[in-house]
Structures are given as structure tokens and as C-alpha cells.
């Protein structure tokens with residue numbers, strides 16, 4: 001298993017596209033350099049060939065990402081060689097994007113054409129105009145979610161903008177489809193203005209049965225979600241808040257069982273008081289946690305201080321009962337649980353060593369966790385990250401596909417607290433007491449029981465709380 005924290009390169013194969021002046025450089029010189037740097041040339045594809053120039057793709061197996069840098073630098077220094085591009089398997093998977101539209105029925109003749117399109121489609125339009133609820137049965141609304149971001153808090157990469165956010169949103173759309181057969185569109189907006197985002201999402205809502213807000217920074221995300229919930233009659237769910245909180249709670253239920261501690265007796269440090277940190281704190285308070293200390297860039301959040309971020313004022317009044325102040329290193333002393341929802345590499349082994357016995361470390365920043373799990377493997381009772389290449393992946397992907405599957409199946413008007421708690425309990429229930437261990441506190445994303453159980457829990461909670469507009473057949 002290859003894991004690269006910080007360099008973001010996974011996989012062992014890279015492709016170098018080289019433009020070579022054939023009268024200046026010998027191909028064997030390039031092969032030699034690659035081999036000197038430890039690369040293994042496994043394939044050569046000629047892309048273009050002219051009398052004095054050739055473009056070739058060289059597929060090279062490497063053992064680590066440092067080799068990629070070294071090979072690229074050495075090749076680039078050669079006279080007569082232009083390194084056009086270096087890609088790896090991950091980049092290749094993104095060529096042209098990761099999703100496409102598929103037709104459910106083929107258009108093979110004029111008759112089909114006049115049914116799916118004009119003139120016959122008009123009858124369907126009129127039926128919906130007469131009774132708008134029919135849009136759920138006669139359009140994609142029934143099974144389609146908009147995945148909407150403004151690119152302002154993408155993973156832990158920060159405000160990288162809507163274009164750069166697209167690969168994440170396309171990835172979410174893939175997960176919706178593969179895990180829960182939910183169709184979705186990635187929509188990245190060229191605006192970070194709260195009112196404009198609200199207006200835009202309201203304007204596109206007719207096509208969708210739900211809105212999944214993604215990677216929108218705090219505090220704007222709170223108002224955007226609240227207003228849309230009030231103004232739309234379909235579920236609006238900010239995944240980074242609620243998806244994360246649900247999965248975190250499921251993971252914590254399991255980890256606490258392992259170390260035999262109870263939620264009302266533990267000291268929890270939450271690092272990164274943004275969208276995810278605030279939502280996770282709320283779910284833990286609701287579950288009975290008494291001592292939670294929030295830490296952001298300027299240290300612990302303490303009541304008595306005035307914060308420009310209104311949510312931090314709320315936070316200071318509802319957490320940190322002993323008014324602990326100082327840096328992360330100060331307040332983590334004696335903590336039972338560390339929850340990281342901030343940025344990569346800000347927690348040290350030394351800090352973990354000052355935690356209480358059997359520390360639980362959930363380093364959930366993506367793509368680089370707050371600490372590399374290998375660094376604390378021997379001293380932590382449980383370590384979890386948001387990544388798929390380590391055991392214990394606490395990632396909202398365990399939650400959002402099943403939650404929306406359930407919400408769409410019962411045409412829920414909203415996703416409420418009961419539905420979220422049902423989802424958390426469903427995820428936690430997948431692991432039995434016998435199975436649970438340090439490396440298995442949370443089910444795998446690929447465990448087929450997860451989506452099914454989350455979906456069922458959500459549908460039942462929606463029916464009980466009377467937000468279901470349709471009762472699925474098995475509950476009638």
C-alpha cells in the first residue's frame with residue numbers, strides 16, 4: 001500500500017510526455033537517466049513522429065513520489081528534450097472528467113423522437129403543469145441530487161475556487177451513483193456571495209429531489225443552508241457539517257466502547273472550528289459530551305472573548321466549561337479524544353503523548369490528515385482518518401449516499417435531526433462487539449450493509465417525524 005501525505009500522489013506508474021529533437025538527443029540517453037534514478041521504463045508510445053522531432057509517452061514505474069520529481073528534473077535538463085507533461089494514474093482517471101449522461105431509452109426512430117421530444121412530450125409537460133407533484137414521477141427529480149459548491153473550502157485545501165473544486169464534486173456524484181444509485185450533477189458556482197448562491201440554488205431546484213451542499217466555507221455555509229431549508233421543499237444537506245457529524249458520531253460510539261469510556265466523562269478537543277467542527281461538536285453535545293474544547297488558528301475558543309465569527313460566540317458559550325485557553329499543545333493535555341477538522345500536519349506525536357491514557361485520535365482533514373497515523377500507531381488506542389488508504393476511514397461518504405437514498409425514496413421534505421441520528425446508529429450497528437478492534441471501528445465504505453441500513457433508518461425516521469411525502473411500499 002502506498003500512501004503519500006502532502007504530495008498527493010498515489011499509484012506507482014507515471015507517464016512522461018516528451019518532445020525530443022532527434023538530431024540533438026539519443027533516446028537511449030533518456031532511458032539511461034530514468035534507470036539511473038531508479039525508474040523502470042515499461043512502455044513507449046509514439047504520439048507524433050516528424051523528420052527531426054518526435055513526441056513519445058513513456059510509462060515508468062516508480063517506487064515513490066520523490067523519484068517522480070528526480071526523474072522529471074533530470075529529463076528536463078537534457079538538451080533537446082521538452083517535458084510536455086507528467087501524469088499518473090490518478091490524472092489519467094480524470095481525463096475528460098469522471099461522469100457522463102446516459103439515456104434510459106434509445107431514440108431509434110421518428111416515433112421515439114416524437115415521444116421523448118416534441119410533439120408528444122408536451123402532454124407530459126401539461127400533466128406536470130396541472131399537478132406539480134408529478135414532476136417527481138415524470139422527470140429526473142425523483143432520483144436526482146444537485147451537488148453544489150462554491151469552491152471556498154474544498155477538502156482541507158481551502159478556497160481553491162469553482163473550477164478546481166469540480167473533480168471533488170464529480171467524485172461525489174460517482175459515489176452517489178455507485179453506492180446508492182442516486183443520480184447527481186456536480187455544480188460549481190462562480191460566486192461566493194451568500195445571497196447569489198441562495199438565489200441560484202433556488203432557481204435550479206425544480207430539477208432536483210435534493211440539494212447536497214459541499215465544501216462551502218463557514219460561516220456562510222450556515223446561513224446558506226438555513227435559508228434554503230426554509231425556502232425549498234426538498235432536502236438541503238450540507239454534507240461537510242451533517243455528513244461528517246453523523247459518521248464521526250458513529251465512529252466515536254465504537255471507539256469509546258473499545259476503550260471502555262463513556263461520552264459524558266471524556267475530554268474532547270476539536271481542532272478546526274469551521275463547518276465540520278461545529279456540526280461535530282453539536283452532535284457530541286446532543287449525545288451527552290460535557291467537556292469539549294474547540295481550537296482554531298488562534299488557539300482555544302473561550303467564553304469572554306468576542307469573536308467576529310458569530311458561530312464562535314455560540315461555540316464559546318456552549319463548550320469549554322473550565323475556560324481552558326492557549327494553543328492546541330496546551331489544551332490537548334489530558335484529553336481523551338482529538339478530533340481534527342482543520343488542516344494537514346498540525347498535530348505532533350509529542351502532543352498525543354500528553355493526552356490521557358488510551359487516546360483516540362480522529363485526524364479527519366483531507367487529503368492530508370492532522371497527523372500521519374504511522375507516527376502514533378504505537379501510542380494511540382484508536383486512530384482514524386478521512387482517507388481510504390488507511391483503516392478506520394471516517395468520511396462522510398459513509399453517510400451521504402444512504403441518507404439521500406432514504407430521503408428520495410420517501411420524498412422527504414427535509415433531513416431532520418432524527419433522520420441524522422438514525423443514520424449514525426445504522427452505521428455504528430454494522431460492526432458487532434465481536435468484530436470491533438483498533439483497526440475496525442467503522443465499516444468500510446464498500447460494506448454493502450451501510451447504504452441499506454442508513455437508507456432504512458432514514459426512511460423510518462422520516463415517516464415517524466412526518467416529513468415523508470411518500471410511504472415506500474414495504475412500510476405501507
Ligand SMILES: NC(=O)c1ccc[n+]([C@@H]2O[C@H](COP(=O)([O-])OP(=O)(O)OC[C@H]3O[C@@H](n4cnc5c(N)ncnc54)[C@H](O)[C@@H]3O)[C@@H](O)[C@H]2O)c1
Nearest residue numbers: 153155156218272274275276296297341365366386395396
Ligand atoms: N473526513 C471527513 O468526512 C471530512 C468531512 C468534512 C470535512 N473534512 C475535513 O475537515 C477540514 C475542514 O473542513 P470544513 O468544511 O469544516 O472547512 P472550513 O473552512 O469550514 O473550516 C476549517 C477550519 O479550520 C481552521 N483551521 C485552519 N488551519 C488551522 C490550524 N492550523 N489549526 C486550527 N484550525 C485551523 C479554519 O480557520 C477553519 O475555521 C478539511 O480538511 C476537510 O477536508 C473531513
Ligand SMILES: O=C(O)C[C@H](O)C(=O)O
Nearest residue numbers: 154155156240366395396
Ligand atoms: O470529500 C471528502 O473526502 C470528505 C469531505 O467532504 C471533505 O471535504 O473532506
Ligand SMILES: [Mg+2]
Nearest residue numbers: 155214215240
Ligand atoms: Mg467536503
